[in-house]
Amino acid sequence: MRFCCEVEAIIGADYLKTMPAIETFALEKTYQVGFWRKKTKLALRQLTLSVPEGEIFGYLGPNGAGKTTTLRLIMGLATPTGGSFKLLGGDINDGAIRAQIGFLPEQPYFYDYLTPRELLRYFAALSAIPAKECTRRIEAVLKRVGLYEDAWSTQLRKFSKGMLQRVGLAQAILHDPKLIVLDEPMSGLDPMGRREVRDLIEELNHEGKTIFFSTHILSDAEALCDRVAVLSRGELRGVGVVADLIGSVKGNVEIMWHGAAAVKAVQAAGFECHVIGETVRAVVPEANVDQVIDILRNSRSKLIAVTPMRTTLEDYFMAKLSAPAEVTQ
Amino acid sequence: MINRVRAIAFNTFREAVRDRVLYNLIVFAFLMIGASLLLGQITIGVQRQLLINLGLTAISVFGVLIAIFIGIGLVSKEIDKRTLYTVLTRPVERWEFIVGKFFGLFGTLIVNAGLMTIGFFVALLYLMHGLQSSDLSILAAIYFILLQFMMVTAIALVLSAFSTPIESAVLTFAIFVVGSFGEDLRDFAEAAKGGAHYVGLAVSYLIPNFSTLNYIASVAHGNAVPAGVVLWNTAYAFLYGGAAVCAAALIFQNRNMK
Amino acid sequence: MKSKYRISAILCSVMLVMIAGAVFALSRVALYRPEARLEDILYIPSAKVLKRMSLGYNGLVADIYWTRAVQYFGWRHKHRATDYHLLYPLLDITTQLDPNLLVAYRFGGTFLAQQPPDGAGQPDKAAELLERGIKANPNEWKLYYDLGFLESMERQDYAAAASAFQKGSQLPNAHPFLKIMAAQMAQHGGDLATARMLWQTTYASTEDPALKMNAEMHLKALEVDETVPKLEELVREFKEKTGKEPTTFFPLVQGGYLRHIPLDPLGHPYKLLPDGQVEVQDPEAWSFIRQGRPPKNTESPAKP
Numbered sequence: 069m070r071f072c073c074e075v076e077a078i079i080g081a082d083y084l085k086t087m088p089a090i091e092t093f094a095l096e097k098t099y100q101v102g103f104w105r106k107k108t109k110l111a112l113r114q115l116t117l118s119v120p121e122g123e124i125f126g127y128l129g130p131n132g133a134g135k136t137t138t139l140r141l142i143m144g145l146a147t148p149t150g151g152s153f154k155l156l157g158g159d160i161n162d163g164a165i166r167a168q169i170g171f172l173p174e175q176p177y178f179y180d181y182l183t184p185r186e187l188l189r190y191f192a193a194l195s196a197i198p199a200k201e202c203t204r205r206i207e208a209v210l211k212r213v214g215l216y217e218d219a220w221s222t223q224l225r226k227f228s229k230g231m232l233q234r235v236g237l238a239q240a241i242l243h244d245p246k247l248i249v250l251d252e253p254m255s256g257l258d259p260m261g262r263r264e265v266r267d268l269i270e271e272l273n274h275e276g277k278t279i280f281f282s283t284h285i286l287s288d289a290e291a292l293c294d295r296v297a298v299l300s301r302g303e304l305r306g307v308g309v310v311a312d313l314i315g316s317v318k319g320n321v322e323i324m325w326h327g328a329a330a331v332k333a334v335q336a337a338g339f340e341c342h343v344i345g346e347t348v349r350a351v352v353p354e355a356n357v358d359q360v361i362d363i364l365r366n367s368r369s370k371l372i373a374v375t376p377m378r379t380t381l382e383d384y385f386m387a388k389l390s391a392p393a394e395v396t397q
Numbered sequence: 398m399i400n401r402v403r404a405i406a407f408n409t410f411r412e413a414v415r416d417r418v419l420y421n422l423i424v425f426a427f428l429m430i431g432a433s434l435l436l437g438q439i440t441i442g443v444q445r446q447l448l449i450n451l452g453l454t455a456i457s458v459f460g461v462l463i464a465i466f467i468g469i470g471l472v473s474k475e476i477d478k479r480t481l482y483t484v485l486t487r488p489v490e491r492w493e494f495i496v497g498k499f500f501g502l503f504g505t506l507i508v509n510a511g512l513m514t515i516g517f518f519v520a521l522l523y524l525m526h527g528l529q530s531s532d533l534s535i536l537a538a539i540y541f542i543l544l545q546f547m548m549v550t551a552i553a554l555v556l557s558a559f560s561t562p563i564e565s566a567v568l569t570f571a572i573f574v575v576g577s578f579g580e581d582l583r584d585f586a587e588a589a590k591g592g593a594h595y596v597g598l599a600v601s602y603l604i605p606n607f608s609t610l611n612y613i614a615s616v617a618h619g620n621a622v623p624a625g626v627v628l629w630n631t632a633y634a635f636l637y638g639g640a641a642v643c644a645a646a647l648i649f650q651n652r653n654m655k
Numbered sequence: 656m657k658s659k660y661r662i663s664a665i666l667c668s669v670m671l672v673m674i675a676g677a678v679f680a681l682s683r684v685a686l687y688r689p690e691a692r693l694e695d696i697l698y699i700p701s702a703k704v705l706k707r708m709s710l711g712y713n714g715l716v717a718d719i720y721w722t723r724a725v726q727y728f729g730w731r732h733k734h735r736a737t738d739y740h741l742l743y744p745l746l747d748i749t750t751q752l753d754p755n756l757l758v759a760y761r762f763g764g765t766f767l768a769q770q771p772p773d774g775a776g777q778p779d780k781a782a783e784l785l786e787r788g789i790k791a792n793p794n795e796w797k798l799y800y801d802l803g804f805l806e807s808m809e810r811q812d813y814a815a816a817a818s819a820f821q822k823g824s825q826l827p828n829a830h831p832f833l834k835i836m837a838a839q840m841a842q843h844g845g846d847l848a849t850a851r852m853l854w855q856t857t858y859a860s861t862e863d864p865a866l867k868m869n870a871e872m873h874l875k876a877l878e879v880d881e882t883v884p885k886l887e888e889l890v891r892e893f894k895e896k897t898g899k900e901p902t903t904f905f906p907l908v909q910g911g912y913l914r915h916i917p918l919d920p921l922g923h924p925y926k927l928l929p930d931g932q933v934e935v936q937d938p939e940a941w942s943f944i945r946q947g948r949p950p951k952n953t954e955s956p957a958k959p
Contacts, residue, residue, distance in 0.1 A: 447718045611712070
């Protein structure tokens with residue numbers, strides 16, 4: 069019982085009520101490298117992570133952090149050298165579990181001599197979608213990912229990267245899976261394409277699906293995700309609910325005004341001022357806002373703007389990257 | 398299960414066809430036409446022999462080459478190009494993938510050989526102005542060629558499961574060459590003494606023996622193929638090929654994707 | 656853009672010039688190696704090595720070497736060559752690759768044995784080849800026949816010939832002729848009649864056009880060999896009876912000794928020489944005759 073409460077305290081009570089879509093326990097992967105395969109390289113160290121069902125979960129990290137390795141491990145493409153994991157409460161090697169998961173690898177290639185229709189028909193056969201349902205589903209899914217109809221019967225070798233990405237998404241959702249795992253889903257897309265994919269992910273989430281995707285584009289994660297995890301050099305650096313992380317709990321406030329007269333006074337109070345012509349700009353902690361505004365009023369400066377600076381996900385990200393390795397939150 | 402294997406097999410077959418691999422048929426067609434027209438210079442008896450030798454050798458060689466060139470890439474190409482990832486993450490077993498690939502390539506070879514056989518018999522008919530009873534044994538020789546394809550495909554598949562295309566190509570070709578000496582090796586082993594005898598025997602039985610499947614020269618002389626040979630060759634090819642496919646599945650089962 | 660075309664043009668011309676130069680250089684080198692082209696045929700002289708390299712496709716490679724052997728012999732024979740030293744190696748390779756290629760043994764049995772320019776003049780090799788053929792094809796009576804033929808015609812070993820015919824006659828489907836020849840050898844090994852029988856059987860039993868034509872030439876030669884002495888005998892009779900020395904056959908026709916001017920099997924009239932010898936019109940056209948030749952120009956090599 070005591071143990072249970074401690075866990076609750078760490079993770080959050082509501083968390084335990086739903087079954088996690090993805091759960092890893094000290095998952096580890098080392099490679100043998102070098103000509104004689106003597107040296108070991110640690111790609112992933114002791115990853116313990118839990119992705120609740122029904123959420124959009126972002127897996128962040130710089131290039132080479134081990135995100136793709138993690139995805140490969142949980143999708144059963146590579147075998148871990150340590151630890152274990154569960155997907156939808158079951159074993160990835162179980163066909164029944166895999167039938168409920170959709171996967172989009174990074175930079176997917178498909179059989180380029182096939183057309184999208186043929187490719188999806190092939191995948192449909194592998195996912196045991198009944199034959200008469202096939203055409204309907206394929207067309208619905210292609211429409212949904214925004215691939216225009218002329219392209220449906222064109223060979224994939226002629227597709228641009230963005231179009232291939234859409235086909236990739238199509239095959240990931242074709243069999244209506246409960247969990248969708250995406251590796252860098254926005255890569256190669258133009259801003260409009262990214263927007264479409266973002267909308268699609270939200271739609272899918274509203275249908276009750278869990279989305280787990282890796283990315284190094286923080287703005288996407290900030291806009292989409294319920295929860296994020298930060299990975300760096302194979303180690304988990306932080307996990308948190310996005311809404312909590314980007315609140316302006318201990319934020320700063322940016323104050324802009326006209327009038328050089330107040331500058332000395334503000335500086336005397338201990339805050340830096342940045343002067344460009346007539347406009348002055350200072351960043352002060354939230355607690356000191358009133359103090360500075362008083363100074364400005366007394367000097368009859370013209371106030372232009374008082375803007376709270378919210379911490380962004382990027383701040384959180386950079387902070388976690390530079391902090392020394394610690395126990396995950 | 399059958400559906401998935403069939404889907405993979407069909408996909409493999411489709412890839413081979415769209416890869417223009419069957420263009421060798423055109424070369425073969427010209428070969429046959431040319432041969433049956435030019436052979437008028439030689440005596441009747443040798444004409445027929447030469448046509449059969451040429452035709453069946455071409456069917457065999459073309460098929461083995463295709464088996465090797467496509468076979469070595471069956472798995473490694475998919476891994477390199479990463480087309481494999483979205484397949485294996487579906488409810489497909491790894492062994493189903495291997496078996497499907499095998500049947501896809503083997504099916505391609507059968508179709509290829511089948512078309513060539515038709516072309517060959519047309520040429521033979523033109524040359525001999527009719528069929529004779531010994532032509533039946535030609536079918537037996539072609540059947541053996543198909544068995545040969547089965548074994549080469551399986552071996553190429555095993556190699557593809559763990560090595561790069563170039564390594565596989567060299568190895569498969571080397572195995573084919575060694576396999577042609579199977580009987581010589583056995584003779585040598587039987588004549589040797591002590592350790593060399595046992596090692597030699599073991600090796601000679603374990604390497605794929607292709608010479609038992611080569612009855613081309615014999616049917617060119619009009620000899621019939623004994624039923625016992627047909628039976629045992631069939632068993633040998635099926636069992637050896639099956640074992641190789643199992644080995645391929647085993648290797649693939651434990652393989653990490655990069 | 657213009658420079659792009661210019662570079663292409665320059666490259667193209669340089670390439671063509673170099674190709675021409677290379678061809679020229681090769682032709683110069685070839686002069687130093689006149690034998691090389693012939694030996695190229697036997698680039699792999701060892702039959703065993705070749706068998707290994709065939710990777711089981713012996714039948715086809717054997718057929719290829721068979722074709723080469725036929726062409727080698729045919730081309731040289733047409734040009735009346737006297738050297739056929741590559742014939743045996745070629746046939747050796749052919750038969751080692753495909754021991755059941757009967758026609759190769761039969762071809763060798765004839766053309767290895769005959770004297771140049773009609774053969775390699777190696778009857779021992781011919782016998783060796785046939786014996787190997789018999790070992791590999793023990794139920795083929797035709798090979799025994801060829802061996803018997805060789806022994807009697809080329810080697811004059813009538814005992815060996817009889818033995819070969821005898822063995823052959825015991826095989827299933829053997830031509831009944833073999834038994835007869837076995838008996839004949841003992842008594843009449845060297846007779847013209849025997850020779851005629853042999854050549855007629857060969858002519859009838861082979862399908863290979865080269866062998867057939869060869870047999871035909873022999874038969875025609877035999878006819879000459881039979882006819883010439885008879886003609887010479889008639890001329891002697893005429894001289895005795897009339898005391899005249901005829902310079903043509905015309906008087907003999909008039910005198911009723913001959914029904915018409917005698918023609919040789921090629922259709923040319925025989926020549927009557929002043930000393931009573933009869934010769935064929937064109938000795939060069941005849942390969943195998945022993946009679947009817949001018950004595951000095953004996954090209955057919957010494958054989959009793």
